[in-house]
Amino acid sequence: MNFNEQDIKTNIKGIRLLGIDFGLKRVGLAVSDELGITTTPLDTLDYSKQDFWERLISIINKQKAKACVVGVPFYEKETNSDITNALNSFIDLLRNKSGLNVYIFDESFTSRNAVETMLAIDKPKKKRSQKGEKDKIAAALILRNFLDYYLG
Numbered sequence: 001m002n003f004n005e006q007d008i009k010t011n012i013k014g015i016r017l018l019g020i021d022f023g024l025k026r027v028g029l030a031v032s033d034e035l036g037i038t039t040t041p042l043d044t045l046d047y048s049k050q051d052f053w054e055r056l057i058s059i060i061n062k063q064k065a066k067a068c069v070v071g072v073p074f075y076e077k078e079t080n081s082d083i084t085n086a087l088n089s090f091i092d093l094l095r096n097k098s099g100l101n102v103y104i105f106d107e108s109f110t111s112r113n114a115v116e117t118m119l120a121i122d123k124p125k126k127k128r129s130q131k132g133e134k135d136k137i138a139a140a141l142i143l144r145n146f147l148d149y150y151l152g
Contacts, residue, residue, distance in 0.1 A: 003103065009150050011101060012036070015066035018059070019143025020094075021107065021135050022070060022087050023047065027056070028135025031063045036147040039140045044132030053097055060098055067100050071107025071142035105146040107138070 003011070014034050021028035029042040042063070045055055060068070070091055095102045 003101070005150070008103060012067060012103075012147075012150060016064050017143060017147070018063060018065035018068045019139040019146070020068055020070045021139040021142055022090050023135060024083060024086055026132050026135045027052075028132065028137070028139035029056075029059060030136060030140035030143050031065060032143055032147060036151045039143045039147065041136035041140045044135045053093070056094075057097060060100070065100070068094060068098065068102045069105050069143050069146045070094070070102060071138070072104045073108055074106040103146065105142055105149070107142050 013036075016034055017032045017036075019030040019032070019039060021030075025047060027045045027047050029045065030039050031042055032039050043059065045052055045059075049055075070087075072087060091102055091104065094100075
């Protein structure tokens with residue numbers, strides 16, 4: 001489903017959004033407040049686990065998210081790589097299983113920016129190196145960038 005810019009601005013006002021950094025192994029999650037002021041890294045889910053969708057839908061419900069934002073690397077959008085195909089499949093499944101609007105937003109360089117963010121806030125090296133830490137911070141950055149773009 002395609003949305004124009006005005007539709008998105010209207011649709012996201014006053015709701016909580018779930019930000020998603022998709023990976024073939026891990027999926028990072030973050031949530032916004034209803035006003036779009038804060039984004040908070042939440043969790044990382046193992047995409048290969050059998051209960052992945054059950055856990056993701058549970059988090060959506062627990063967080064009372066009304067829409068999702070999935071990071072897509074726009075610089076690879078025209079290619080049909082394995083990750084691109086898996087990402088497109090993930091977005092379709094997310095729409096079908098959640099029943100929510102799913103928006104895509106450029107995630108280019110968010111993983112690198114997540115590492116820079118962890119360094120800037122003096123996150124201990126042990127914490128920075130934990131699997132999934134970078135993924136949930138990348139999800140928060142994707143969500144923050146989306147909100148800044150559409151809500152200014």
